[in-house]
Amino acid sequence: MPTTVKAYAATSATEPLTPTTIERRDVGPRDVRIDIRYCGVCHSDIHTARGEWGTTGYPVVLGHEITGIVAEVGPEVTRFRIGDRVGVGCLVDSCRECTYCRRGDEQFCTEGYVETYSSTGRDGLPTQGGFSEAIVVTEDFVLRIPAGIPLDAAAPLLCAGITVYSPLRHWRTGPGTRVAVVGLGGLGHMAVQLASAMGAEVTVLSQSLAKQEDGLRLGATRYLATSDPDTFSRLAASFDLVVNTVSASIDLDAHLSLLDVDGTMVNVGIPEHPLSLNAFSLLVRRISYAGSNIGGIRETQEMLDFCAAHGIAAVVETIGAEQVDEAFDRVVASDVRYRFVVDTTTLA
Ligand code: NAP
Ligand code: ZN
Ligand code: ZN
Numbered sequence: 001m002p003t004t005v006k007a008y009a010a011t012s013a014t015e016p017l018t019p020t021t022i023e024r025r026d027v028g029p030r031d032v033r034i035d036i037r038y039c040g041v042c043h044s045d046i047h048t049a050r051g052e053w054g055t056t057g058y059p060v061v062l063g064h065e066i067t068g069i070v071a072e073v074g075p076e077v078t079r080f081r082i083g084d085r086v087g088v089g090c091l092v093d094s095c096r097e098c099t100y101c102r103r104g105d106e107q108f109c110t111e112g113y114v115e116t117y118s119s120t121g122r123d124g125l126p127t128q129g130g131f132s133e134a135i136v137v138t139e140d141f142v143l144r145i146p147a148g149i150p151l152d153a154a155a156p157l158l159c160a161g162i163t164v165y166s167p168l169r170h171w172r173t174g175p176g177t178r179v180a181v182v183g184l185g186g187l188g189h190m191a192v193q194l195a196s197a198m199g200a201e202v203t204v205l206s207q208s209l210a211k212q213e214d215g216l217r218l219g220a221t222r223y224l225a226t227s228d229p230d231t232f233s234r235l236a237a238s239f240d241l242v243v244n245t246v247s248a249s250i251d252l253d254a255h256l257s258l259l260d261v262d263g264t265m266v267n268v269g270i271p272e273h274p275l276s277l278n279a280f281s282l283l284v285r286r287i288s289y290a291g292s293n294i295g296g297i298r299e300t301q302e303m304l305d306f307c308a309a310h311g312i313a314a315v316v317e318t319i320g321a322e323q324v325d326e327a328f329d330r331v332v333a334s335d336v337r338y339r340f341v342v343d344t345t346t347l348a
Contacts, residue, residue: 007132039130040065063130089158104298146308156314166295175199
């Protein structure tokens with residue numbers, strides 16, 4: 001029998017989130033049922049709730065930065081036991097057979113991976129996210145949270161962490177790499193910590209210097225304001241990699257001018273409106289403009305283990321479920337230090 005659990009749902013682009021109940025499927029042979037303890041508030045939840053990426057199907061239970069405790073396992077589950085500390089990110093299933101799934105890049109599944117919410121599961125039912133008491137997920141898409149990371153500070157790693165770890169690895173960040181992180185929010189504060197732990201020289205580009213001390217404490221060696229007209233000329237052609245985490249449209253040409261020969265700007269931010277650039281900004285120094293979408297399950301586990309080994313986690317502010325709307329407004333106003341995490345026991 002499916003189980004009814006309490007949740008918070010977006011019902012339209014403009015209404016506040018409302019308490020509701022949803023059904024979680026019965027635990028199948030290879031399923032894990034997780035009692036959710038924390039779920040991070042990602043800016044993607046806000047874009048989705050507010051219909052900024054096109055048609056959102058309402059009602060929808062958001063949240064894809066989930067941590068909790070295994071409460072039940074199916075008879076064929078081999079990797080998890082009741083009581084294990086686990087996480088679920090943006091992916092809950094995929095075809096498992098295509099070239100990309102077989103090599104652990106489920107985010108590129110040719111059949112389209114199943115997202116944690118706003119998607120249709122392989123059982124044909126709509127998926128619902130982590131602003132809820134429990135979730136049932138096939139064991140192949142469940143992550144193990146290392147013992148050294150508290151469950152609240154681990155939750156944002158499941159989206160914000162992997163979304164910046166994957167491009168940092170892909171573009172071979174290491175000692176000597178000059179990295180600029182644009183925007184010190186949820187993704188940005190993870191990018192600074194991860195790039196710095198990989199040995200890179202990290203500069204933060206923020207709208208103002210208000211969070212400078214935090215940025216330097218997280219591992220950056222320089223912190224500059226994009227509102228200062230001298231910033232772009234001072235830093236011209238001085239980076240190998242620019243990681244753009246900004247949730248809104250920015251001046252791409254100005255940011256591309258920061259790259260040295262053969263440098264790359266990778267967009268992980270997904271603004272509501274299309275971005276545009278001048279071709280000259282790319283060809284002058286053979287610059288690449290790229291994008292990156294979350295990361296696969298194998299790489300997500302690698303990122304969690306990397307964080308544990310380097311003493312890295314998200315900086316979080318824990319809130320009750322009834323505060324999510326207020327948290328959405330604060331994130332949009334860049335008033336987040338650096339990730340809100342919902343304590344899901346407040347749903348009860
Ligand atoms: P966030 O916490 O709101 O961080 C974004 C940061 O961008 C803000 O803290 C702010 O930093 C800066 N910013 C905001 N508005 C700006 C503006 N108008 N001009 C310049 N800078 C601005 O959001 P997040 O959760 O990190 O997510 C960031 C973006 O990544 C969102 O669009 C989200 O949907 C997307 N995302 C993509 C993926 C993926 O797979 N590619 C995964 C997760 C999220 P400062 O205050 O320092 O300026
Ligand atoms: Zn996210
Ligand atoms: Zn596939």
